[in-house]
Amino acid sequence: MTTILLADDHKMIRESLAHMTQQMGGLMVVGEAANGQEAIDQATAHKPEVIFMDIVMPEIDGIEATREILRLLPETKVIALTSHTQSKMIQEMFKAGALAFLGKDCKPNEIQLAIESVLASRYYVSEALTGSVIENFVMSNKPKITAFSDNLTLRERQVLKLIAEGYSSKEIADRLDISAKTIGAHRENLMKKLDLHNIAGLTRYAIQRGIVDFS
Numbered sequence: 001m002t003t004i005l006l007a008d009d010h011k012m013i014r015e016s017l018a019h020m021t022q023q024m025g026g027l028m029v030v031g032e033a034a035n036g037q038e039a040i041d042q043a044t045a046h047k048p049e050v051i052f053m054d055i056v057m058p059e060i061d062g063i064e065a066t067r068e069i070l071r072l073l074p075e076t077k078v079i080a081l082t083s084h085t086q087s088k089m090i091q092e093m094f095k096a097g098a099l100a101f102l103g104k105d106c107k108p109n110e111i112q113l114a115i116e117s118v119l120a121s122r123y124y125v126s127e128a129l130t131g132s133v134i135e136n137f138v139m140s141n142k143p144k145i146t147a148f149s150d151n152l153t154l155r156e157r158q159v160l161k162l163i164a165e166g167y168s169s170k171e172i173a174d175r176l177d178i179s180a181k182t183i184g185a186h187r188e189n190l191m192k193k194l195d196l197h198n199i200a201g202l203t204r205y206a207i208q209r210g211i212v213d214f215s
Contacts, residue, residue: 002119003030005048007039007065008081009057013104017052020108027115036060043069048076050115053098055082055089063089066096075200077118097204100124121203122166151193157211159186163199164206 004027006014014032021027031042035058043051051069055062066078080098082089083105090101100114103126110126117124152160155176162172169187173180187202196202205211 001028002026002050002115003028003046003048005029005031005033005039005042005046005051007033007036007042007051007057007062008054009034010054013054013081017111020111023108024112034058036062036065039065040068040072043076044072047073050077050079050118052079052081052102053093055080055093063092063096066093066098070097070204075198077121077200079114079118079124094207099204099207102126120166121164121200123207152190156186156190156193159183160190160202160206161211163187163190164203164211 004021006017006029008014008017011034014034018029018032021029030046030048033039033042037059039051039053039057039062040060042048051066053062053066057065060068062080066080069076070078077100078096078098079100079102080090080093081102081104082093083103093101099118099121100123102110102114106114106126114124114126158176159172162175167175169180169183173183176183187199190202191197194202194205196205
């Protein structure tokens, strides 16, 4: 059973999401929040596996709430909810660590896909939020991306990219024509170099730095 927290300042949105997730099966809503501070409190109390997080909320916005929750609970997956398409908001939420983005008018199948994707540490963007917004974010941050990635070898970047795209060690080994044991060694080196401690952390780093291909 996958545990879910719903954070949105509109009760109607929370009720709609709760209804849709209940219809899917295998999901359980363990808490609701109407603002960012409540989201942080509910997350620390219930430790949900997935959080649906509104970007614009009172007291503390979804961006800061996401950043704080992932600092406290790095294994938690955040799906951002928005009725806005302003690139700045989405960029900041992306940098805070959200792995998926849904419009508030999303359909049940998009919710299902988003949950499946984040649980596999893969990103998901709904049709309502154009891919060009994410692509523009990556392009505008290229200098920073390069600076952060300079200490990685070409092979380490290749391995990191494939890890972030959700491939298993065996699949990565097959793609790069090297052994699964070597992939494991690269993964350990990446964690040590980047001071990260799990696959979710590596995936977030790759997404935030634009190492993953969004085309």
